[in-house]
Amino acid sequence: MNEAIVKEEVIEETCSFTFINGEYVEVKQEEDVEQKPEYLLEQEIKTEMNDDFFEANEPDEYFEDVKLEPEEIDSKTEKVFTRTTMGKCEICRKVMPRSLLSLIKSKDYKTVLSENFKIEGxxxxxxxxxxxxxxxxLINDYDGNxxxxxxxxxxxxxxxxSKHKILMKDRKSRRQTCRVCHMPKTRKTELYEIASKNIRTVIMTGCILRGTHSVESAMPYIENKRGFTCFSHCNEAIDMIFEHFGVRSMQEFLKCPLLAMDNLMDIVKKIVSNFTLDQFLYTFNLLFVKKTKFPV
Structure with missing residues (x-):
């Protein structure tokens, strides 16, 4: 039995109509290319609700098409959508995170890209x-010329x-690189800026226990004063330290025997030699409390 592919596509187009001979008739309008001063163009871009680079209401993911299994064809179809953060560039056909891609809506901009690149897709x-x-x-090659x-x-x-220079600048201001996984993330919703060296030490302790970092690879993160860190890494560090002691709560953790704590501190002191057990317990509890305020 052939597979059925369910696709949904909603296309919104803005059209002009006029009433002629008792019916509405679409009026096609020619688009003129108008040269505008840079400052007017910048004002126009900042006031746009929807642009070609990103939308304020557009989610970070898009929906993939869903392929149904054969046995579902004759039954009531239940639509299930899978979210993904990956996309494909239509110029080079490479698959990459959506954060490294731009959505092109304007026909004029498609023309610009077609005239300047060999289109693989x-x-x-x-x-x-x-x-x-x-x-x-394109900006590097032609800006100023x-x-x-x-x-x-x-x-x-x-x-x-002109438009994309402004959008690129705005995009960069919204994103930072996580100092743990080195991936670009949205600053307000995905990253925690950690000014405390003690908290960074606790997080790296969890990373070493997980096996993602060594003492040597942990040092640049510890010494960096602007420790942008994914919220997920903070959670993982807490979970890993709990797992190391075989506990599930802060109350159980604080009841762990001193000998077990000493073994953990052997790892911690390899990162920061003068870090004390009292400092670690206080900082770990502080990070645990902050975790409750992280975005879900």
């Missing part, structure tokens, strides 16, 4: 993704570069 699909690195390449564009192609390229 297709920009003819409704909402193609392209690598941010490709956009940055199109102050007086003489052709429509140059005008489109100038507009493309």
């Amino acid at each position: 297709s920009l003819e699909i409704k909402l193609p993704y392209v690598c941010i690195s490709h956009i940055q390449t 199109l102050k007086s564009p003489s052709t429509k192609s140059e005008q489109l390229l100038r507009t493309f570069i």
Whole structure:
């Protein structure tokens, strides 16, 4: 039996209509390329609710198409969507995290990309993704060279570069790199900026117990004063230390025998030689309390 593929696609288009001879008729409008001063273009971009780079209401994930098993064809179909943070660049066809891709909606911008890159995929699909690195390449190659564009192609390229320079700058200001996994993350929703060296020491203790870090690889994180760290790594460190002692709560942890604590402190002192047991217990409890305030 053939497999059935369920796809849902919602396309919103803005059209103009006029009432002629008792019915509504769509009016096609020609788009003129208008040169605007940089400051006007920047104001326009900042006030847009939806742009080609990212949307305020757009989630970090998109929905994959769902393929149903054969036995479900004749039965009542239950739609199940799988969230993913991966996407494919239509220029180079590489699969990568969505954070490294840009959504292209404008036909003019598709034209700009088609004229400047060898397209391995297709920009003819409704909402193609392209690598941010490709956009940055155009900015690097042409920024400053199109102050007086003489052709429509140059005008489109100038507009493309001006807009995406601002969007790239805004995007960078919203993201930081986690000092543990070295992945770019959204600062407000995914990262905890840890100024305390003691808390960073506790987190690295958990990482060493998990086997993801050695004492040597832990040192740069300990010494970095702006320790941006994924919330998940904080949770993992707490869970790993609990697991090391075979406990599930802070109350059980504080009742662990001193000999077991001494074994843990042997690891801690390899990271920070003058770190005391009292400091560790206080800091671990502080991190545990902060965990309750992390985004779910």
